[in-house]
Amino acid sequence: MLKLDGVSKVYRVGAFGGRELKAVSDVSFEVGEGEVVSLIGESGSGKSTLGRMILRLASVSGGTITLDGRDITSIKDRKEYYRQVQGVFQDPFSCYNPVFRADRVFAMIKEQYFPRAGADEWRKRVEGALESVRLDPGNVLGKYPHQLSGGQLQRMLIARAVLLDIRLLVADEIISMLDASTRIDVLNLLADLRARGLGILFVTHDLSLGNYVSDRTVVLRHGKIVEMGRTDLVFGSPAHPYTRSLLASVPRLHAKWTDAEMTDAVEDVPCAYHEAPQESRTRPGLAEIDSDHYVACADKEKA
Amino acid sequence: MRYEALHFALRNRKLVAGTVVILVFLVAGLAGPLMFDHGPNDYVGPPMAAPSGEFWFGTTTFGQDVFAQFLYGLRATFLVGVLGGVLAAAVGMVVGFVAGYRGGWVDELLTMLTNIVLVLPALVVLLIVNAYLGVRSIGVQALFIGLTSWPWAARAIRAQTFSLRSRDFVDLARLSGVRTPRIILREIAPNMSSYLFLTFILLFGSAILIAASLDFIGLGPTEGVSLGLMLNNAARWSALQLGLWWWFIPPGAGITAIVGALYVMNVGLDEVFNPKLREM
Amino acid sequence: MALNVTDLRVYYRTLRGEVKALDGVTFSVADGEIMGLAGESGSGKSTLAKSLIRLDGRMRHVGGTVELDGAAMPLSDDDAMDEFRFRKVSLIPQYSMSALNPTRKIGRMVGELLDSRGERPDRAELERRLELVGLSKDVLDRYPIELSGGMKQRVVMVVSTLLNPSLLIADEVTSALDVSSQKAVATTLLGFRDRGLVTSMMVVTHDISLVYQIADSIMVMYAGRLAEKAPADVLVTAPRHPYTQQLVSALPEVGVRYEDRRLAGIPGSPPSLLKPPGGCRFRDRCPLAFDQCAEQPPFAEVAPGHLVACWKAE
Incomplete structure (x- = not known):
């Protein structure tokens, strides 16, 4: 459904844009229908930039992003694109205009997409969408953003996306600002949406969250893909030293770091990319070491 | 939303009080002059008379009716202030919003323009233009004032827009398919509505003061009076030294009261527009 | 005992009344102990941390005492607290x-x-x-x-x-960091204690898995009160308070996938601390709640070093 092909993003910085800053370089992956893909990376990995490019909030410097084979920048009518692709962001409080009531995010959708819907009919649709994200309409409608909790606000934003017949949702760090007792419920919502056939790009820095919800995983570092593929393969048998060190650093509940330290000694492991036969290098810079498990060369970074 | 704002507006004492003061002066300026059968600069009474039943605010050194001058002056002052302030605010907003929202080369170009106008010695330019063209009407005076006093407003609005532009709710509006002008108008501007009003008040006040300075050096409208002109006349003819307090206190108090009332209104408006302040 | 806190109450002044952010907490931190202080936003964990250093203008010390190495800390006297700051805390x-x-x-x-x-x-x-x-x-x-x-x-x-210092308080020091730097910072904290540069430590965080890595004990707060304090292993593997139980089971771990095991959050939300309800504050969200919960349960020791504020825990 959504396909990124050699996508890169270059920022011009300094006087007269003299210097170039490559935030994303040559990234290719796909998100299919009914599939959750996690995009995992630390700060500065370019993961949010990728999300913004897919949402057309940032321009694409190189490569193409296509939706069902159509270059998304060629879709002149943004509204038509946004009917199919929507986003939810990290900070729920900043997503609401503090001057207005929170349910204005729904009114905006009505105004732009369903101007002719009757008030009663629209109200029913909103209530239906709220119930689908497990919110009681009576509790949240008519309130101001500062009167609601982060979890409620974030769910309302998901409900907003659901009001349109979207096919792809870009969820950019949507639970990192929520409390532990509510974040899992929002995460489960994504799983519910997936069951309804939506494709979801789940951008996160938290490996355990990505692992919990996603079918496929893309690990980014400094704007490049270091490893990607089926989540169970990437997390179960990580091939790139960066992925391994990330996994070793993640705090776990029942294993202390010291126990995991043993797997930390990865420097002597030969580069999986070079170990793989020549014909497995089906994608530029990546070798397919298992079915749907790609890894980038690690030697290059050591040098 | 509209109804609700009105509901809170009517219950906000600061806003109501400020509005009442402004309305009183406005009505006085509009309707007051109809009371007189003589012009504001006519010599109708004894010179230097203290306030009395006949001349409420007394008379000037030349026997002009200060009350009549005050009411006529209010009219001129409101006109210059509103026209100059509205024009400057309008230019400042357009430049500020566009530069702040678009960014990039548009921003650089507009910022350059803003800075050029900002460093021009506005009063000198006004002097030259005014003297050269020999313009003597309040409308043209307001036009000049408006076209030279917008830069700092543009800079302030640009900075605010710049910081609001990167907020997620702007992105969300874009994701809802809302177009740029509407985003500026409906998402960004309401977040700085009290700020915009404050800008207008300051421009209003400064337009009145610039007009008064122009009047003082003889480049104001030749016909009629303004509060600024009255103040400067009073100063010129040593009203302070001669103890003619009724000559300079009404225009001074008038300007102070108008600008002060606008400030109080601004604080009130802030409370009306900001739902968080409302609850306190 | 390095730190002894007894029935500490610190309220926030707001225009709508006083928020009972810290409402009667009693606990102690032993010499050489690293205690993790965990809780969600609004649980009072940051208020507790701040109270031991400096009350800001809106905070009011309503009651209770704090003793550090046997000396009482004058929480509400900003000048006298200088004696402690930096040197002891x-x-x-x-x-x-x-x-x-x-x-x-x-x-x-x-x-x-x-x-x-x-x-x-x-x-x-x-x-x-x-x-x-x-x-x-x-x-x-x-x-x-x-x-x-x-x-x-x-x-x-x-x-x-x-x-x-005798007591070091680390307030959410790892929350803004990447996974790899989190680990470095956390192990550095551990090193401070192991080298004896600080006697004991309070690590305030919302991330239980992280604090579990370095802490000897973990204390969980809920709505301005203490819910549970236990050795780190015990708290994670065998928590006794229903809140801690639900909180720990809501944490996804690497290896857990929602298809295999769908985790659940805690329904409902914490009570407002402006006028908190009487009794146990977790009552409304608690699956075990019964009549006695209308009365505030004591923060009682159920096993050595394991304290729980729940009637059902004994």
Whole structure:
């Protein structure tokens, strides 16, 4: 459904844009229908930039992003694109205009997409969408953003996306600002949406969250893909030293770091990319070491 | 939303009080002059008379009716202030919003323009233009004032827009398919509505003061009076030294009261527009 | 006992009334203990941390006492607290990145800070400490802007432990960091205690899995009160308070996938602390709630070092 092909993003910085800053370089992956893909990376990995490019909030410097084979920048009518692709962001409080009531995010959708819907009919649709994200309409409608909790606000934003017949949702760090007792419920919502056939790009820095919800995983570092593929393969048998060190650093509940330290000694492991036969290098810079498990060369970074 | 704002507006004492003061002066300026059968600069009474039943605010050194001058002056002052302030605010907003929202080369170009106008010695330019063209009407005076006093407003609005532009709710509006002008108008501007009003008040006040300075050096409208002109006349003819307090206190108090009332209104408006302040 | 807190109450003044952010907490931290302080937003964990250092203008010390190494801390007397700050209690703030004055070189700033406490800077010791956290002594001649976020974090950590405080409070120091730097910062904290630079430590966090890695014990707060305190292993594997149980089981771990095991959050939300309901504050969300919960359960010891505030825990 959504396909990124050699996508890169270059920022011009300094006087007269003299210097170039490559935030994303040559990234290719796909998100299919009914599939959750996690995009995992630390700060500065370019993961949010990728999300913004897919949402057309940032321009694409190189490569193409296509939706069902159509270059998304060629879709002149943004509204038509946004009917199919929507986003939810990290900070729920900043997503609401503090001057207005929170349910204005729904009114905006009505105004732009369903101007002719009757008030009663629209109200029913909103209530239906709220119930689908497990919110009681009576509790949240008519309130101001500062009167609601982060979890409620974030769910309302998901409900907003659901009001349109979207096919792809870009969820950019949507639970990192929520409390532990509510974040899992929002995460489960994504799983519910997936069951309804939506494709979801789940951008996160938290490996355990990505692992919990996603079918496929893309690990980014400094704007490049270091490893990607089926989540169970990437997390179960990580091939790139960066992925391994990330996994070793993640705090776990029942294993202390010291126990995991043993797997930390990865420097002597030969580069999986070079170990793989020549014909497995089906994608530029990546070798397919298992079915749907790609890894980038690690030697290059050591040098 | 509209109804609700009105509901809170009517219950906000600061806003109501400020509005009442402004309305009183406005009505006085509009309707007051109809009371007189003589012009504001006519010599109708004894010179230097203290306030009395006949001349409420007394008379000037030349026997002009200060009350009549005050009411006529209010009219001129409101006109210059509103026209100059509205024009400057309008230019400042357009430049500020566009530069702040678009960014990039548009921003650089507009910022350059803003800075050029900002460093021009506005009063000198006004002097030259005014003297050269020999313009003597309040409308043209307001036009000049408006076209030279917008830069700092543009800079302030640009900075605010710049910081609001990167907020997620702007992105969300874009994701809802809302177009740029509407985003500026409906998402960004309401977040700085009290700020915009404050800008207008300051421009209003400064337009009145610039007009008064122009009047003082003889480049104001030749016909009629303004509060600024009255103040400067009073100063010129040593009203302070001669103890003619009724000559300079009404225009001074008038300007102070108008600008002060606008400030109080601004604080009130802030409370009306900001739902968080409302609850306190 | 390094730290003894008894029935501490600290309220926030707001225009709508007093928020009972910290409403009667009693606990102690032993010498050499690293205690993790976990809780969600609004649980009172940050209020507790701040109270032990400095009450800000809106906070009011309503009742209770705090003893550090046998001496009572005068919480509401800002001047008298100077005696304790930095020397006996020290804080690593959440935003260490902005805690450094940008116009001063690091070395000069440290000197001034020590000066203001009437201490003489010991250059050699300072350099030794910097080395300990993996910084070279050159950083003393640099401006904060020349350091990365992680380096600044470490500088602040060194500075705040320079006088070997009895109690070090780390307030959400890892929340803004990447996974790999989180680990480095957490192990550095551990190193401070192991080398005896600080006697005991309170690590405030919302991330139980992280604090579990370094803490000896973990204390969980809920809605301004203590819910449970237990040795780290026990709290994670066999929590007794229903809130802790649900909280721990809501944490996804690497390896857990929602298809295999769908985790659930805790329904409902914490009560408002403006007018909190009487009795146990978790009552409305608690699956085990019964009549007696209308009465506040005591924070009682159910096993050695394991304290729980729940009627059903005994």
